[in-house]
Amino acid sequence: MLGERRRFEQWVRRYHGDLYRHAYWLMGDPTLAEELVQETFYRAWRGRRGLRRRDEPFPWLLGILRHACFAELGRRGRQAAPLPEEPVEDASPELVDLQRALARLDPGQRDILLLHALHGMSYAEISEQLEIPLGTVMSRLSRARAALRRLWDAPDDTVIPFPGRRRR
Amino acid sequence: MSEEQRLRQLLSAPRPSADLERRILEGLPPARSWRHWWGIAASVALMLAVFWPTLGDPLAPFIAHAHAEQGLEGRLAESPRMAGVVLVKHCRVAGRPYLHLRWSTPAGPLDAFYAPELPALPPRGEHGGRAWTVAGLPEGAVLAIHPPGIDPLPWIRKINLKEDT
Incomplete structure (x- = not known):
């Protein structure tokens, strides 16, 4: 259990930057991008048992982030993010x-x-x-x-x- | 620098806040440690220990009916709802009569004590068999056990029919 936590913390350290950049460029808002990255890791931690390839979690994390980003864009009527x-x-x-x-x-x-x-x-x-x-x-x-x-x-x-x- | 390289350079430029990593980690729900699961296991073990006298005694809710003939154990085993139980001994606890019963389980013999205020078999002649009162059973007799609420008479009749044939 604690080993799982440590491994997840490594994922946070390793991938939060790339996920942030994806959210930043998709949403155009640094604060919102950080919130979405936080939400991504929260959802990932809750649903970590559904992850099949634990050696390569990035595509899975990115999928969660993109889903959250497009849900947010959907709430805005899929308008292009502001500059x-x-x-x-x-x-x-x-x-x-x-x-x-x-x-x-x-x-x-x-x-x-x-x-x-x-x-x-x-x-x-x-x-x-x-x-x-x-x-x-x-x-x-x-x-x-x-x-x-x-x-x-x-x-x-x-x-x-x-x-x-x-x-x- | 190619367009692809310029694009990659631009896309890689933004940096998150220095404390984002800390905020992510702090926002995660706590992990359930082995201590948590051991706590649950200990609780279950404690409950089992407290309620084991009830759970571990499958005869407790049953009514015992007696059949004094030896050698019926094989026939009793034909029905999964009944168990062959041997009356080991008549005994007294604080002046009150009890039956010391023993039956076989996969884990070994299991003993229990029952007050003999139990229904006796129907009177002689009603089903063509012999009637016994529980208190009068000889030691070593094989007993048949019936769940409460289920009329034991059909079973008794069946045994007696077999005996008759």
Whole structure:
């Protein structure tokens, strides 16, 4: 029991930073991001017996966090998260522009970009995390990159539609 | 620096508050230690020790009926609701008569003492068998046990029918 607690504490130390960054970029609010990370670990501790792969808990923790983030976004009517108030520390002007572009990206596109670029997940791992086919992962990631590229060069009020809502 | 690298550099930049880790750990519900489970085990053991005289004596809620014929044990074992019990001895405790009963269990022989104010078998002739009062049973007699509320007569009739045939 106490060994289990110690192992969980190691997970907190090891993963809270990455989970925070995911929540930060998804929600655009540092305080809310910290609350969601806290909630994630609380839920994970309560449901730890459901974890199958104890040697690799990160995808499971990330799944809990993403669920909490999208539930929060759902309460807000799935609106794009607001731009973070302050640019990240020591950011060059180029990175500030990138941050602004990222903040204007749809949360769904931002999410898949985070999985790939921040966590270094492979297509297969993203497919497992999002529970979508591999081909869909590739196409969504490609669209998200293209959208980010367009926003990077576009004026601040440009809004890129969410890829799930296709116009026919 | 490629676009991918710039993106990774940007995404990795935000840092949580220094005390986030502490707040997460403090917010977790306490772990249940071995001490907790040992406490539960000790409570259960204590309850068993207190109530064992009732729990450990499966004959307590039963009414004993006597059949004085020897050698019926095999036939008694045919019915799972009945048990072959041997009357070991008549004895007295504080001047009151008791029956010392013993029956076999997988864990070994089990003894119990019962006051002999128990119903006797029906009178002779009613079911074609012999009637005995419990107090008058010979030592070494095999007894049949019936749950309370269940009429023992059908069973007695069955035994006697077998005997008749």
